[in-house]
Amino acid sequence: MYCRSCGTQNDDNNYRCIQCGEVIQFLSTPPQTTYRIEEDAGMRMLLPVGRSLWALIAGYFGLFAILIFPAPIALVTGIIAVIDIRRNEKKRGMGRAIFAIVMGFIFSIFFVFSMLGLLADVFNGVE
Numbered sequence: 001m002y003c004r005s006c007g008t009q010n011d012d013n014n015y016r017c018i019q020c021g022e023v024i025q026f027l028s029t030p031p032q033t034t035y036r037i038e039e040d041a042g043m044r045m046l047l048p049v050g051r052s053l054w055a056l057i058a059g060y061f062g063l064f065a066i067l068i069f070p071a072p073i074a075l076v077t078g079i080i081a082v083i084d085i086r087r088n089e090k091k092r093g094m095g096r097a098i099f100a101i102v103m104g105f106i107f108s109i110f111f112v113f114s115m116l117g118l119l120a121d122v123f124n125g126v127e
């Protein structure tokens with residue numbers, strides 16, 4: 001049988017796991033260890049398998065939205081990504097898309113205000 005805690009295969013007569021000392025529970029199949037889950041998540045971050053391409057693009061623009069200029073692009077691509085994911089249930093990346101929308105929205109407001117400020121300076125200042 002396999003240890004519930006660490007997944008090590010133990011002799012059926014063992015009371016405690018030879019690897020980690022956990023009291024063994026009866027399991028017929030090896031459990032998914034947290035290590036494996038984290039590894040998969042890590043791989044998914046690096047390789048966008050099954051993720052909406054729009055979500056990927058939106059995610060990067062969301063990050064760069066801090067620089068204000070790409071913020072409206074992040075907002076637009078984020079919205080496209082959400083629509084794309086909604087249409088295709090197999091696609092992932094909703095978190096990234098929403099992140100892009102939020103970041104894009106916040107920094108778009110900054111962008112608009114900075115443009116208004118610039119216009120105000122042009123009209124009032126330079127004479």
Ligand SMILES: [Zn+2]
Nearest residue numbers: 003006017020
């Ligand atoms: Zn164990």
